[in-house]
Amino acid sequence: MKTATCPRCHQPVNSQAVTCPYCGTQLKAYGHPGIPLHRANGVDYLCDSCTYHNDDSCNFPQRPYAQECTLYENFAEHELELQQLTQAKNFSITFRNWVRHNQTLLLLLGLLFICFAIALSMS
Structure with missing residues (x-):
């Protein structure tokens, strides 16, 4: 079993888990359990370091203030x-x-x- 760490409670969880069994934090994109959900750390926005924001190809509605995104790619x-x-x-x-x-x-x-x-x- 592959494990990941919950971004909220930092407990080890199954990498295929959709939500954390300890704190209930959503770990995968809603309705798409195979797609990871990327989260910003603290008050930073994901868009600040995202390739798609950088090359202006992002069409995410929360751009440039996205705290969560499934398409995030670190520039x-x-x-x-x-x-x-x-x-x-x-x-x-x-x-x-x-x-x-x-x-x-x-x-x-x-x-x-x-x-x-x-x-x-x-x-």
Whole structure:
């Protein structure tokens, strides 16, 4: 059983629970038990750090003063994920370019390896 923590009473609860069994706080979106309900901490608004508010694609009626939202996506976390994805792509592109520019060297190394393998098998 996966557990989560209730944002109000901080008790461990089943991650599939719709409401907290201890304090009754709603944990999932009303009528949609598979969708998590994100809550703001204290007096802050979720919109202040949300990707959808930042790029002006949010159509949530409580915007920009939403304290709860099902579509919330943290802008800083999203940027970090994009940065990591870009770095991973950059490595693969760099490696492919290196191979493309050093095909002759790789061919010679391959031939040397084959010659070495043949020499070892004959001895």
